[in-house]
């Protein structure tokens with residue numbers, strides 16, 4: 001059934017009903033809710049994270065048929081930042097939107113790309129003078145999805161308060177006619193993310209947390225209809241310390257000296273969530289995806 005223009009109720013064949021005379025708002029609500037889903041993939045770390053995502057994505061598309069795929073890609077370039085080529089590779093794989101975070105500007109060559117490319121986002125609550133933008137709209141099959149990237153204000157550098165910027169972005173995206181809005185809150189502390197979920201409950205389809213690289217066990221749909229999780233987790237090497245080789249991370253903590261960090265290469269997993277939508281700005285379910293990947297023999 002087409003998602004954008006169908007006038008039929010789900011599960012009712014065209015021969016069962018006459019001309020649809022329901023109010024246009026109701027028709028739109030039914031059409032928009034029909035099997036729309038969003039696959040969000042948590043922080044993709046380094047080359048192993050990229051390979052894990054690209055290897056598992058075709059199977060996830062076949063099994064889950066997500067309408068949209070959104071990926072946090074702030075760690076894809078060797079664990080820190082992103083380059084134009086790596087962003088192009090993700091878009092070529094069919095990723096709809098790339099969100100970032102505190103490592104947005106680690107690679108200088110991405111600055112102009114952030115200004116010029118609509119579907120890659122740095123946190124919306126960064127300064128206007130900083131490269132890039134913080135929200136965008138993508139459309140598939142007649143359904144408009146707004147995506148917002150935010151940075152927490154606790155223990156992270158962001159020029160503006162996340163909550164005020166969230167309100168402004170949601171107002172703009174609602175005015176732009178979005179059917180759904182997904183917010184990626186890239187933040188260090190759990191309390192800031194939990195509070196944002198409650199703050200936006202009923203006004204957006206989903207609030208997902210990123211940055212800590214450790215998935216939390218609190219995925220749920222809040223009472224107002226917003227899907228929420230404090231942290232989606234990491235797509236990359238689980239056999240390290242949030243993406244770094246464990247020996248180096250331990251040495252750093254034992255010696256209290258500077259230690260060079262490299263991206264770990266052991267035990268790759270994909271961490272994500274599938275958000276099933278139930279109507280404009282509403283979710284009916286959020287399913288956590290914690291999937292190991294076995295790389296092919298070298």
Ligand code: FE2
Pocket residue numbers: 074101102103186210211212
């Ligand atoms: Fe981060």
